[in-house]
Amino acid sequence: MKKVLSTVGILSLVAGAYLTLSTVNSYTPVADASSPKQPTYSGTLYVAGMGGHFSKADVSINPNNQAAPITVNSVEMVDIGGAGYPTHDARIDASDRNTMYWSTYKLDTWKDKNAKGGNLHVGKTNLKTGEVVADTAFPAPKRAAWTGANYCASGQSASSYIPVSMANEGYLDVFDKKTMQLKHRVFFDDLGIKAGETTFAHGINTPDMKKFLLTVNDTPTGFTKWTGNTKLMYLDMAALEQGKAVKLAEAMITGKPKDASGGTITFRQYFTNDGKYLLQSGADRGYLIDAETLKVLDEITPLPGENHDIIPTPDGKFAVMTLREKAKDFEGNDSVDGTILLYDIENRHTVGKSESVCFSCHKGEGLGKAILCGLDANWK
Secondary structure: OEEEOOOOOOOOOOOOOOOOOOOOOOOOOOOOOOOOOOOOEEEEEEEEEOOOEEEEEEEEEOOOOOOOOEEEEEEEEEEOOHHHOOEEEEEEOOOOOOEEEEEEOOOOOOOOOOOOOOOEEEEEEEOOOOOEEEEEEEOOOOOOOEOOOOEEEEEEOOOEEEEEEOOEOOEEEEEEOOOOOEEEEEEOHHHOOOOOOEEEEEEEEOOOOOEEEEEEEEOOOOOOOOOOOEEEEEEEHHHHOOOOOOEEEEEEEOOOOOEOOEOEOOOOEEEOOOOOEEEEEOEOOEEEEEOOOOOEEEEEOOOOOEEEEEEEOOOOOEEEEEEEEEEEOOOOOEEEEEEEEEEEOOOOEEEEEEEEOOHHHHHHHOOOOOOOOOEEEEEO
16 A cells, blocks of 8 residues: 655654663764765665654755755655554565565553553565565564563564664564565574663675674663674574574674663664664664674764664665654644664764654654654665
8 A cells, every 4th residue: 555645745653662762962963075976876765764664765965066966856655554653664575675674662452551461573674566476474472571662673684684672581483475474483592682781673685694793782781771882793604594594703892871862772684785883873872883793883873863774875875864853843843753864884974964754744643752763764
């Protein structure tokens, strides 16, 4: 099912359990007027929404326009099930760019305060038609005692779709791409992680699909007791597809402990296509990381909003960051807008101002909040 929206509005979302918006008011975009002419880009972004839909946004990116490098040309909404299917996860098949896998962030009964139980869903959508072609429903595992937040990030192999749960305990699921049936569920015991010692797991495959990167916010004194630090772990993909967690490498990156002004909480991430860099979102910042050594090369800060995902352009020269920014709603009340911001990977600075992709539509619809999360893209 498709619904056409305005040319700049994307999402009709509800804030997820992990919204911890913090805006740096001193934000000033960095631009170098002496830079040589840069390539331009166009493509379609698929942005996951708590309303049970994906926003399909046609965008143009011109880094040479250092004041406003991103233009949103048109938007369509691709429905996966409505309010019972809140989603943060978009994952386009590496070999079939017309197929997108997705998973749900909450149980499908989350809107009913009196409901008991409920199911999570994983599925796939035909991007040509916008139709859901598979939908697998199942209850949350009993070991996940807290299910306020569930799937957000995911990775894939040639034959498996691997969503990552933010629950406590967190876990990885391995689904067969063809049948969308669960093959294995992997908790983190074999990695030396006990329930409550980490918070909000995310992850993605390396471009060669030989490894899976798992990231967990390090909270050794208790779930959601944010230290600002994140564990990065490479897992063997072949073992993971057999239901085993085999750690190949581990590193720790540091950030700001969360307080009333905000802090560092890591969410989704992407590798550049050449496998050289990892782009990691971190709420009050983003990270550019050497993919081989897992050492931080750049901390992308300050930002005008909270960063939840970073996807690179195909050539690895730039990346698009999704942000949640403080804004005024259609009635002038304090609210949140969804924006995107361009980051120059080679020169390590942001370019121009962030671009709203929600509020022009939302104000017309009388909707007060618009909160971005994960995305994937088909570049032209």
